Amino acid sequence: MDFGNSLALSLCFLFALADLSHSAIQLPGWLGDKKTQAPVLRLNKGAVTAPFDPTRATPLSWHPRAFVYKNFLTDEECDHLITLSRDKLELSMVADNESGKSIKSEVRTSSGMFLQKAQDEIVAGIETRIAAWTFLPVENGESMQILHYEHGQKYEPHFDFFHDKANQELGGHRVATVLMYLSNVEKGGETVFPNSEGRMSQSKEDGWSECAQKGYAVKPSKGDALLFFSLHPDATTDTNSLHGSCPVIEGEKWSSTKWIHVRSFDKPSTNANNGGCVDENENCPTWAKNGECQKNHVYMVGSLDSPGYCRKSCKVCSS
Structure with missing residues (x-):
């Protein structure tokens, strides 16, 4: 499935879900091919997975386009992903804007690791469910990254689309990100969008960190998933998608990230x-x-x- 089909289908699906009258820019072939869509909804048998229920997805913002899916993962799935990664964590890296190489940076102080695609039945089931929700094919996604944030650790606001040409050669830009929360956080650890149109209107009662006051924020809740798009429907980059992970103040934060590209990430x-x-x-x-x-x-x-x-x-x- 190409980018024109997959991105437009995802927008059509999400717009209809919210019952809104917004009109999306139609990319070529936006009606898609039913033969390529059908397998997306088929989950692996026997895996301890949450049922796919799109009614659990709620739109948060249109600038950037962001949605939260309550209980996207079961507690068992969350715990399983943590178990797979706990003894394999390394210092998180960032992509250099000029060379595209992974480098250490003070803007990102978490630790993490990458799973293999379809590493086991549960991982494969989650990846299939992500494809079903986003209408973006599994082959366009990177391997899931598991992240662990301890006290004071953070990720400063950044974009998921690329500034360098090297990283665009395989799969093109990252069009969408699915961020899954694997644990609750006692205080802090919110995902914040400093440029979001809703940053001024969101009510911030007690319990939000100072960092979360700087934009539209989402509190980590075990099992929930946050989907946001880094590109506009016309494939141009969306600067409203600037986002960061607020410092953890109390407790610890576990999350899993799935980056999805405009075309296959499995082949050049x-x-x-x-x-x-x-x-x-x-x-x-x-x-x-x-x-x-x-x-x-x-x-x-x-x-x-x-x-x-x-x-x-x-x-x-x-x-």
């Missing part, structure tokens, strides 16, 4: 390997004939951030 882009003059979807010639090169210029042709997916059919390059 054909654009990156062929000088950028290729079509990455078999429907590109049809879309081009229907005028999508002009209507959907960023997706079809590209932007300064990344090349488009139908450059050959849009005749903006020579093979």
Whole structure:
């Protein structure tokens, strides 16, 4: 499933869920292919997993687009992910804006590790459920990262989309992030969006940390999942998606992050390997004939951030 299908389907699903009249920008092929959608909803048998119930998802903000899903994970799933990672944690790193390499930084002081994709039945079930909720295919996701924050540890506000070209070569930008809370936190540890449109209107009663007062904030609650998009529907980066993890004041915080890219993270882009003059979807010639090169210029042709997916059919390059 390509980015045009997967992102547009996710927006269509979430907009309908909230029963809102907002109109999304339609990417090519936005109605999708039922043959590729059906398996997404099939969970592995025998795994101790929560049922997939989209009515538990609530919209938090449209700028950025953010949603919370109550009890996305069971207590058993949360405990299982912690058990898998507890003795394998290392100091968390960040991506250098110029080189794209992972480096140590004071802006991120947690510890963490990456699981393998479909490492076991429970992990595979969670990954499948994420794909069902977001309408973004499993192959577009990175391996789940497990994070542990102790007293005073934090992650300063940052973007999940990339500033360097190196990290965009595999999978393109991160379009969406699913942040799953694996534990409760006695005080602090909130996820905060400093640029969110709701930062001034959210009521902050007792119990919120000083850090959480600086934007729209979400308290960690064991089993809940937070989904937010780092790109606009037209595939441009959304600066409202700036977010951070507030310092833990009391207790400890366990979480799991799933980053999802605009295309497959399991195989390199054909654009990156062929000088950028290729079509990455078999429907590109049809879309081009229907005028999508002009209507959907960023997706079809590209932007300064990344090349488009139908450059050959849009005749903006020579093979």
